[in-house]
Amino acid sequence: MKQLIIIGGGPAGISASIYAARKKMDFLLITKDVGGQVIKAGNIENYLGYAMVDGITFVEKMMEHMRKMEVEPIIDEVVDIKKIDGGFEVITASGQAYSTKTILFCTGAEHRRLNIPGEREYTGRGVSYCYTCDAPFFKNKSVAVVGGGNSGFEAVEQLLSYAKNIYLLEISDNFRADEILREKVLKSEKVIPLLKHRVLEAKGDGLFLKSIVVENLETKQKYELEVEGLFVEIGLEPNTKLAEKLGVLLTSRGEIIIDCNNRTSERGIYAAGDCTNIFAKQIITAAGEGAKALLSIYHDLTYGISSWI
Structure with missing residues (x-):
């Protein structure tokens, strides 16, 4: 023993x-x-x-x-x-x-998963939980990152070297990442911050992710964002x-x-x-x-x- x-x-x-x-x-x-x-x-x-x-x-x-x-x-x-x-x-x-x-x-x-329609279907085909592994695949493409903590901001920081633009979605009314990370990320013109937003669905053509459906939690408006990458960083x-x-x-x-x-x-x-x-x-x-x-x-x-x- x-x-x-x-x-x-x-x-x-x-x-x-x-x-x-x-x-x-x-x-x-x-x-x-x-x-x-x-x-x-x-x-x-x-x-x-x-x-x-x-x-x-x-x-x-x-x-x-x-x-x-x-x-x-x-x-x-x-x-x-x-x-x-x-x-x-x-x-x-x-x-x-x-x-x-x-x-x-x-x-x-x-x-953690978002547990939304399309997430499982497009995992590895646009939906990712590893920005270190997958960021280089999104050169000159539009992507979204879900999560306003350190991991979300670290994902955005790495994607800045590759992506054309990056939607940064956070369900609450403020970002929780360390100040030094927030300064570094939010000053980039590539980053489009979307507070009080959540992702409702991942949509694609059957092969790859093409867009996500999001909801503005303040206005209750639902709309589509054309992205080829969805990085989930929610804990x-x-x-x-x-x-x-x-x-x-x-x-x-x-x-x-x-x-x-x-x-x-x-x-x-x-x-x-x-x-x-x-x-x-x-x-x-x-x-x-x-x-x-x-x-x-x-x-x-x-x-x-x-x-x-």
Whole structure:
């Protein structure tokens, strides 16, 4: 039986694995891929020690650190977890089963969908959730970005190098992105800001996206915008189904509730990063939470614990 299994290989999981290796723990890191959302992050400007680094380079640096600590992630998907005597049994898509005393969920989150007609049909054919991957395909084309937070503005910033013009839609009456991003983006003549607007439908010719139907929430007017790209940046949906199955308490948004030591409501189960109810969903906070969670697990396994969340 392992001391710990870490599920998820984003910044939280990688950070936890490096600390686990330093503590000489008997553990496994199981993940579908290494890097998580960071691999799609574009340029990263707010991580300590890096004035500017792109997501792919940053993931390569994290992998280099893991190799130095002799951490070998198991590239597989955890599909089920069962409580057993003294811990848990973790089952993967490849049919492997591993037993462990504790579990650390670092499962991150996926992009939220608009859930509108045409969205699924034209995903990958105009509708995108990865501006880093897809921005170059929209050279000299009209596009729309949905979301007035940092991720939406970062998408617009990258699209400025390619698109002919960019509609920036936000459902509320103000943009929430950092001031420095707002200044950089909104001064461009290519950007057409549309506050209090929502997208109702994605329309195309059966092959590719050709337009979106939008609604002005103030006037209730509905009209069509001719765009060939729709970038959806409206937040993240936490990957917490396995935690929920184990009885772990979640918020109304589906996030794992943790205490200040990353413990969940279930003994032996911990969580860190974007899958939890921490306020700031940032790369640097995920990495810090992963380290903190590991130190908490190590302490609890070594010295025991008198109380739980």
